[in-house]
Amino acid sequence: MPNNLLAMLTRYNRWANGLIFEAVAALPEGEAEKPRQTVFSSILRTLDHVYVVGRIFQAHLEGRPHGYEARVSPETPQLGELAAWQRALDDWYVSIGDRLSADGADEPVDFTFVDGGSGRMTRAEILLHVVNHTSYHRGFVADLLRQIPARAPVTDLPVFIRDRSRGAGA
Numbered sequence: 001m002p003n004n005l006l007a008m009l010t011r012y013n014r015w016a017n018g019l020i021f022e023a024v025a026a027l028p029e030g031e032a033e034k035p036r037q038t039v040f041s042s043i044l045r046t047l048d049h050v051y052v053v054g055r056i057f058q059a060h061l062e063g064r065p066h067g068y069e070a071r072v073s074p075e076t077p078q079l080g081e082l083a084a085w086q087r088a089l090d091d092w093y094v095s096i097g098d099r100l101s102a103d104g105a106d107e108p109v110d111f112t113f114v115d116g117g118s119g120r121m122t123r124a125e126i127l128l129h130v131v132n133h134t135s136y137h138r139g140f141v142a143d144l145l146r147q148i149p150a151r152a153p154v155t156d157l158p159v160f161i162r163d164r165s166r167g168a169g170a
Contacts, residue, residue, distance in 0.1 A: 006105065006127050010097035011164075013131045014090035016155035020138050021047070021083040023145060023153050032079050036144055040072065043144050047082055048073050050137045054089050057126050060111040061096065071114055097127060
């Protein structure tokens with residue numbers, strides 16, 4: 001996968017995450033934490049899952065243990081705190097996408113999944129997974145926002161590409 005594509009995808013991910021966090025922050029108090037019929041029980045818990053998985057794969061890329069025993073935090077963080085952490089993590093992924101060489105992108109990374117299974121992916125595959133995984137769960141959050149009802153932002157890749165060409169994308 002060409003490095004410029006990885007760089008674009010990590011920027012897209014950061015942009016879309018920012019829009020989702022802005023939309024969730026605009027909700028009436030308590031809505032982000034409210035129990036809902038969804039895999040991770042709430043909007044906030046879904047966003048926490050996205051963050052934790054991003055941190056797990058960050059550790060894999062850095063060749064260090066991640067320290068997580070589950071794909072969610074033991075204690076759900078506050079929205080503002082989680083938004084800041086996600087932005088910092090997204091910035092980290094953008095920096096990796098920007099500097100990953102073609103040779104480095106194809107380098108395999110061996111790791112252990114949270115459940116103990118072994119895994120192996122290239123660095124490019126990990127970046128693609130993080131973007132894809134996050135997009136998948138942003139869809140869950142967008143659906144939950146519409147059920148409130150609240151406005152869900154448009155976070156589609158073509159919108160990012162259009163806005164970026166106009167100077168508005170991250």
